[in-house]
Amino acid sequence: MSDSANTGADLGDDKTLLLVDDDRPFLTRLSRAMESRGFIVDTAESVLEGIAKVRANPPAFAVVDMRLNDGNGLDVIEAIRARRSDSKTIILTGYGNIATAVTAVKMGAVDYLAKPADADDVYTALTRKPEDKALPPENPMSADRVRWEHIQRVYELCDRNVSETARRLNMHRRTLQRILAKRAPR
Numbered sequence: 001m002s003d004s005a006n007t008g009a010d011l012g013d014d015k016t017l018l019l020v021d022d023d024r025p026f027l028t029r030l031s032r033a034m035e036s037r038g039f040i041v042d043t044a045e046s047v048l049e050g051i052a053k054v055r056a057n058p059p060a061f062a063v064v065d066m067r068l069n070d071g072n073g074l075d076v077i078e079a080i081r082a083r084r085s086d087s088k089t090i091i092l093t094g095y096g097n098i099a100t101a102v103t104a105v106k107m108g109a110v111d112y113l114a115k116p117a118d119a120d121d122v123y124t125a126l127t128r129k130p131e132d133k134a135l136p137p138e139n140p141m142s143a144d145r146v147r148w149e150h151i152q153r154v155y156e157l158c159d160r161n162v163s164e165t166a167r168r169l170n171m172h173r174r175t176l177q178r179i180l181a182k183r184a185p186r
Contacts, residue, residue: 014060017126019043020050020076021065021092026116030063033119045069050076058084061126065115066093066104067156074107081108090125092117094149144185151179 017039021027024045031041039061044050047070053059054076062080064073073091080087091104094115101112111125151169158164162180166173 012060015040016057016059017041017061017063018050018053018059018080019063020045020047020068020073021063022046022069023065030119030122034063034122037119037123044076047071047073047075051079054079054083058087060084060087062087062089063122063126064089064091066091074104077104077107077109088126090122092122142185148179148184151176152184155180 015038017034019027019031019034019041020043021030022045027043027045031043035041042053042057042059044053045068047068050064050068050073054062058080062076064076066073073093077089077091080089085108087108089109090111090113091101091109092113092115104112111128113121113125151165154168155162155165158168162176163173166176169176
């Protein structure tokens with residue numbers, strides 16, 4: 001990647017990066033990839049651990065998963081903003097939607113990336129200048145995948161209650177059960 005050749009110039013003096021994600025293999029891969037691009041990486045696997053690390057050493061950069069086992073990644077973004085307003089933060093999520101993207105940006109995130117995001121996407125988002133516009137994704141989610149993600153999100157918001165989810169989506173319960181039993185479309 002051509003950006004990695006001039007990594008030092010893009011990152012500035014403070015190269016601290018906090019990665020918060022509860023998917024350990026993904027966290028390990030992203031950590032290694034970002035270290036190879038010049039960042040000084042620290043990791044956390046929960047909201048509580050992320051907030052504790054922010055309080056101890058507010059990072060210049062952060063990549064935070066939206067959904068963590070113990071809560072919402074936006075809480076980590078909020079803690080970063082409270083301690084260091086110049087930090088560049090990104091939200092990663094497998095449950096993308098406009099409402100959470102707007103909330104993340106209002107809380108100070110500079111970008112919102114859908115999983116699976118690769119290290120190049122993360123690096124580009126972290127080092128993009130505010131006046132530069134993001135390029136459209138090369139492989140956007142299919143309409144079937146967007147629909148599936150929306151159904152999954154509503155299902156989670158309804159505490160995994162199939163009947164309530166079906167009611168809110170105006171869908172027959174059995175139809176919803178068949179959708180939930182299938183793998184995610186590509």
